[in-house]
Amino acid sequence: MISTLTISALTKRFGEVAALTGVSLTVAPGERVALLGHNGAGKSTLMKIILGLIPMTSGQVTICDAAPGSAAARRAAAYLPENAAFHPALTGLEMIRHYLTLRGESPSLAMPLLEKVGLAQAARRRIGTYSKGMRQRVGLAQALIGHPRLLVLDEPTSGLDPVSRREFYTLLDDLAAKGASILLSSHALTEVEARTDRIVILSKGQMVAEGSLPELRRRADLPVALHVTARNGYAPDIARALPNAILVDGALHLTCPQSKKLETLGRIAGLGDKVADLEVLPPSLEDLYAHFSQGTAQ
Amino acid sequence: MIRILSTARTEFRIALRNRWVAIAMVLMAVFSLVLALAGSAPTGGLGVDRLSVTVASLTSLSVYLIPLLALLMSFDAIAGETERGTLPLLLAYPIARWEILTGKLFAHLAILALAVLLGHGLAAAVTFWSDPTAVNGLSALWRLSWSSVLLGATFLGAGYALSALSRRPSGAAGLAIGLWLGLVVLYDLALLSAIVADNGGWFTTDAFPVALLANPADAFRLFNLTASGATAAAAGVGGAADAIPLWQSLASVLLWPLAALALAIAAFRKVTP
Numbered sequence: 001m002i003s004t005l006t007i008s009a010l011t012k013r014f015g016e017v018a019a020l021t022g023v024s025l026t027v028a029p030g031e032r033v034a035l036l037g038h039n040g041a042g043k044s045t046l047m048k049i050i051l052g053l054i055p056m057t058s059g060q061v062t063i064c065d066a067a068p069g070s071a072a073a074r075r076a077a078a079y080l081p082e083n084a085a086f087h088p089a090l091t092g093l094e095m096i097r098h099y100l101t102l103r104g105e106s107p108s109l110a111m112p113l114l115e116k117v118g119l120a121q122a123a124r125r126r127i128g129t130y131s132k133g134m135r136q137r138v139g140l141a142q143a144l145i146g147h148p149r150l151l152v153l154d155e156p157t158s159g160l161d162p163v164s165r166r167e168f169y170t171l172l173d174d175l176a177a178k179g180a181s182i183l184l185s186s187h188a189l190t191e192v193e194a195r196t197d198r199i200v201i202l203s204k205g206q207m208v209a210e211g212s213l214p215e216l217r218r219r220a221d222l223p224v225a226l227h228v229t230a231r232n233g234y235a236p237d238i239a240r241a242l243p244n245a246i247l248v249d250g251a252l253h254l255t256c257p258q259s260k261k262l263e264t265l266g267r268i269a270g271l272g273d274k275v276a277d278l279e280v281l282p283p284s285l286e287d288l289y290a291h292f293s294q295g296t297a298q
Numbered sequence: 299m300i301r302i303l304s305t306a307r308t309e310f311r312i313a314l315r316n317r318w319v320a321i322a323m324v325l326m327a328v329f330s331l332v333l334a335l336a337g338s339a340p341t342g343g344l345g346v347d348r349l350s351v352t353v354a355s356l357t358s359l360s361v362y363l364i365p366l367l368a369l370l371m372s373f374d375a376i377a378g379e380t381e382r383g384t385l386p387l388l389l390a391y392p393i394a395r396w397e398i399l400t401g402k403l404f405a406h407l408a409i410l411a412l413a414v415l416l417g418h419g420l421a422a423a424v425t426f427w428s429d430p431t432a433v434n435g436l437s438a439l440w441r442l443s444w445s446s447v448l449l450g451a452t453f454l455g456a457g458y459a460l461s462a463l464s465r466r467p468s469g470a471a472g473l474a475i476g477l478w479l480g481l482v483v484l485y486d487l488a489l490l491s492a493i494v495a496d497n498g499g500w501f502t503t504d505a506f507p508v509a510l511l512a513n514p515a516d517a518f519r520l521f522n523l524t525a526s527g528a529t530a531a532a533a534g535v536g537g538a539a540d541a542i543p544l545w546q547s548l549a550s551v552l553l554w555p556l557a558a559l560a561l562a563i564a565a566f567r568k569v570t571p
Contacts, residue, residue, distance in 0.1 A: 101304035
């Protein structure tokens with residue numbers, strides 16, 4: 001399959017500082033990729049290079065076979081900057097009508113777009129009176145204009161409440177189902193976990209991990225946590241049977257490597273009636289993220 | 299083209315809401331009216347109709363006011379977008395940088411043209427009311443109007459260039475005022491003092507005409523005074539109008555807007571959001 005976005009051996013230096021070093025990445029049509037990293041890890045820089053806003057030092061980037069910043073690439077890509085800003089003297093409707101015209105679409109599509117992001121009520125008010133969440137919605141509305149083949153979204157859900165976030169990801173799912181590629185960065189790891197196909201972790205300008213969540217879990221080989229709740233009075237018995245468990249608020253907490261997971265579960269099952277409940281907690285994305293980004297720090 | 303027009307419409311709307319349209323029109327109207335009324339008081343002696351006299355006064359007004367208005371409208375054009383954080387998104391859109399600048403130029407030029415037409419229209423109306431022979435001055439007034447718009451275009455382009463170079467609106471404003479002072483006020487003073495010091499030597503005969511043509515504001519004044527033959531009513535460096543052929547000042551008036559826009563586009567190309 002031809003990929004929408006191809007990045008190979010991308011390096012960007014600001015004077016002496018290396019912002020990105022040897023980053024390679026491809027995004028296929030319909031794929032949703034999340035870009036994770038600390039502040040200053042190079043996420044926004046990578047996005048700006050993809051959009052042709054800043055030049056790269058070396059490497060190669062193509063968007064639908066076009067060079068970043070070329071007319072063809074700009075037509076194919078939509079962008080939502082971090083903290084999307086608009087001229088405060090214009091209304092949301094006027095702003096979106098202008099953006100529609102710039103993309104060669106009919107300005108009459110502005111109202112349906114604003115309805116889609118839940119801004120129809122405020123469409124005729126000036127953007128200067130909008131809250132941060134409302135400005136973010138204007139940003140989303142403009143990113144949905146036309147049929148972008150690639151959406152580059154920098155912190156798209158910042159400033160949105162949980163319900164709006166869910167609506168936003170539903171919009172993205174629709175777009176991805178129609179073949180749009182999505183590259184987004186986020187600090188809200190839990191929503192990324194559920195709503196993206198692939199995760200890329202950047203640390204100090206280097207790509208330290210890339211893959212689907214199960215793949216990353218397997219590679220990190222982080223221990224699995226098990227919480228065992230004992231039936232009244234049996235806690236000491238269970239503690240004897242599971243020597244490395246610790247007692248926390250009446251429940252026994254223990255961890256084991258991935259490879260020992262089934263064996264440990266078997267031993268717990270062998271305790272029979274003494275166990276009231278059992279919870280298996282796989283390593284969260286936070287754990288994975290910390291694991292991979294510490295890898296380069298050392 | 300549709301992208302340029304949409305940009306122009308949006309910019310015009312912003313200027314309307316920021317009161318720039320109102321400010322430009324009120325300033326031009328008030329000053330033009332004052333000059334027209336003052337110009338119609340002394341009569342006869344010059345042997346020309348009153349409108350021609352008023353045009354000479356309006357020329358002096360335009361040399362100061364039009365560049366100032368143009369720079370005030372344009373200094374924010376790029377630096378403001380950078381500071382608000384709206385530039386990265388705009389540049390990610392399929393619109394070329396020269397199209398963005400041309401769109402802004404159309405909007406700002408339309409505002410200047412409206413202000414000029416209003417001011418000159420009022421001046422003409424006042425003059426007609428007191429002197430029916432003023433019809434003779436209409437062609438001079440029309441020449442002043444379109445050359446004022448071109449003068450505005452030159453300084454709008456210069457303002458965009460400064461705006462792109464300075465990145466911050468406060469810095470751009472400082473540079474814009476500096477440019478205005480330099481080209482409109484200090485330039486003439488420097489030339490006059492050089493002429494006095496030179497006492498009719500090489501500078502006065504060879505360098506001075508070139509120096510006048512090189513400054514868009516001086517070229518504009520020369521062009522209007524030469525064309526209307528109103529040098530008698532002019533003072534200062536305008537008195538040199540006889541010495542320089544009309545086509546030279548016309549060429550300067552026509553070429554400067556293009557040069558300024560090219561400069562602005564070149565400066566904007568260097569901006570990385």
